[in-house]
Amino acid sequence: MAQGQIRKALSGYYYVYQEGQLIQCRGRGVFRNRGEAPLVGDFVDYTKEGESDGYVMKIHPRKNELVRPPIANIDQALLVFSVKEPDFNTILLDRFLVVLESFQVNPIICLTKTDLLNGEDREKLQTYIDDYRQIGYKVIETFKNDVSLIEQLQPVLEEKTTVLAGQSGVGKSTLLNTLIPDLNLKTNDISQSLGRGKHTTRHVELIEVAGGLLADTPGFSSFDFDTIEKEELTACFPELARISESCKFRGCLHLKEPKCAVKEAVESGEIRSYRFEHYHQILQEIIDRKPRY
Template sequence: MAQGRIRKALSGYYYVYQDGELIQCRGRGVFRNRGESPLVGDIVDYTKEGESDGYVMKIHPRKNELVRPPIANIDQAILVFSVKEPDFNTVLLDRFLVVLESFSVQPIICLTKMDLLTEDEKQQLQEKIADYEAIGYTVLTTFQDDNTLMERLYPLLEEKISVLAGQSGVGKSTLLNTLLPELQLKTGEISQSLGRGKHTTRHVELIEVGNGLLADTPGFSSFDFDTIEKEELTACFPEFLRLSENCKFRGCLHTKEPKCAVKEALARGEVRPYRYEHYEQFLQEIMERKPRY
């Protein structure tokens, strides 16, 4: 059997890329019997019938999978956030970062509409950017008609499978059009065409950008914590994870426990107060979540 990656799924067919060609494959009935479904991004074994047809025989283990868009084995997400209209929101950004960390998806933060800020606002934002860079995140800033963004972004896409994420109205469609001009998606109309907030029949496809692959959809616009347990939240805050090794108690939730390294770092000013406040808010939300049966 040959092996390849599913680049596109449409109308019951899976288009598997291997050695420069796309093989149109059907899934075996055994997947339906198991309640499994091949996803774009899956590494699969397939058998070939004829020149360009075949059957998907096996789905290799996934490192992650998303529901919207339905895609697997994502390496990174470009988190697109505007700094104005709508205003930059660290609570929402941290929410996205936490969920991406929980899926082992590397975030790249891209801040748009920098040209709408005053000098004082730019200075205040620069402090936040420095905070996130100190944690270890890559942060890009851009503005309308910025002709340097692509040369800064393209190297980050090399050898990676990437998706876009962010609120509506922040410039995701503009960025996607710039990266994949063949899509010709109309700015401002993407939410309607994709059925924002609803399941949609529009297919997802991975398209080559240099030596990387990019999903041809603006992706998700909101996240929740349904799959994250309270004990796992620390690992979704990289600076907390590094510090937690020095907490007195294993499994420390960094709230009321004595000799907590995170709270000690917070008191020393080594953890940003707003990041800790967001952690507390998210922890409370997880703890108040209704049990799943």
């Protein structure tokens, strides 16, 4: 059997890349019987039937996987957020960051449409940028037809498998078209009545770009927290995780526990209050989650 990587999944077919060729494959029935499904990014064994058709026979162990978008074996996520149309949203960004941290996927924040900011908005945004950089996140700023974008992203994407993610309408397709002009991906304007974008991407595909692999994904607006337990949430906020080591009680949830170092850091300004509020919002969602049996 040959080995390759699934680079695209569409209409029940898996397109396996091997030695410069894409082999159109079906999945074996045994995957359905086991409740498994091959994912884009999977390394697989497959058999060929003819020149360009075959069957996926075995899925190699994954280092990680996301359900939404359905993709496996990724190194990092490029989170695309617009600063205008739609406006920058820190709670939505933090929801993305938390889930990616829980899967140990390195997040990179890419802010688009920065040319639409006025002076006051620019100052406010810079405060957020400084905050996230202080936490340890890489933040890239860009805009439509930004000639420096490739130079900024080249060292980030090189030799990495990256998932491109973010709300609809924030400029993901525009960003891809800048990186790879030959793609000519369809872009849609923001719906004025809904204040949101229309989904323009219909399937998950790994594309070779800047010396790495980049996955464009169907539009989605958020993640849920089904796989995160309340005791694990602190670890998904890097600045809370660092300071929580000084909390009096092990497993402190930073609610009403005495001598909580995290709450003290919020009061002193070492931890930003909006990040702590987002931690509490997400923690409450996890606590209110219906038990899984």
